[in-house]
Amino acid sequence: MRAEKRLPYKQGKTRNYWPTETPASRRNRLFETWRSIVTSLDGEVQGVSERLVLPPFDAAPWQLKAFEDMLDAVICAWVGICVFEGIAVPFGDDTSAIWIPRSELLASRRCQS
Template identity: 50%
Template sequence: MRSVLGIDAAWTEREPSGVALIADDGSGWQLVEVAASYSAFLQRDLSGVPILRHRGSMPDATAIIEVASGKVGTPVDLVAIDMPLSMTPITGRRASDNMISSLYGARHASTHTPSVTRPGKLSDELRIGFNDIGYPLAVEHPAGRVLIEVYPHPALIELADAERRLPYKASKISKYWPEVAPGARLEKLIEVWSQIVDLLDARIRGVAAALTLPSVTARRYEMKAFEDSLDAVVCAWVGACVMDGTASAYGDEESAIWVPRRGA
């Protein structure tokens, strides 16, 4: 049994972070669990009471790995996180940021610039927390249980064989489609989400069943919860590609962002 934990990590503790767990028992990758926050991922195992509005919290690497490993019956092999991570404290742009921006900038998928405050200490604590329980940060040739950094925008470009970044962020729909009425913008957004879900479902069984598309009348926090869950599954898919040998690392000895290769 192989397993990957994908985390769409918020850059501040005030915002929720999506979590997705996938596993392969030899018959292909399958979605085991997806949640729109750490609390939801951890709480479901205890009470089964759904969380309607997700809140941010500090990540507890030990608790997350214990629950995830319990769900698949064996220790998680790889943790893939969408957050800047580095062997040393981050103070600004890294070689990995510059390499991704050079490769994908013309396709509107440059990285955000990290700093000492965002994600700052949160990134350090996350990396150290996973390292302390046996998941060191891998910047090349991952061996054994590892932690990796991923970035959904270039991953989705490769997944969809797209010319540019996919317009799938709910907070940016007015920029994506400025000439379209607000209600129609939401319809377009949900169409893009549907395409992404279908592409992921073709590679990870159970994604379409777990990620029910919201309606255009859904509240903003419901849209955000879906988006965070979707991003977490994308993170997990990138981790699966790393385990399958179909992803490349861009960076140096301090940091690396892993991106699936075309056709993965």
């Protein structure tokens, strides 16, 4: 998504992300972030938006956490595929790293499809 920093998508941290906003506004911003992530993922993995349907706005916290966990799982699987295909780069050291898909390599892969 070419974000400069980690996106605020953890439902348990909304108060930290947006401390001055109302609970309803925080939830709305969380859903906006989730919707954006799902839309972006759908451009990489066909059918994601059909399977990752956002919970109802008034869903219980455990339902939000369940959706967040599914979102995490799909992201991890997609990044794993990118690593396997050689279009992700590690950030870290020899003992620990996170892998980030490279935008320019993703774009060239899409053009080849």
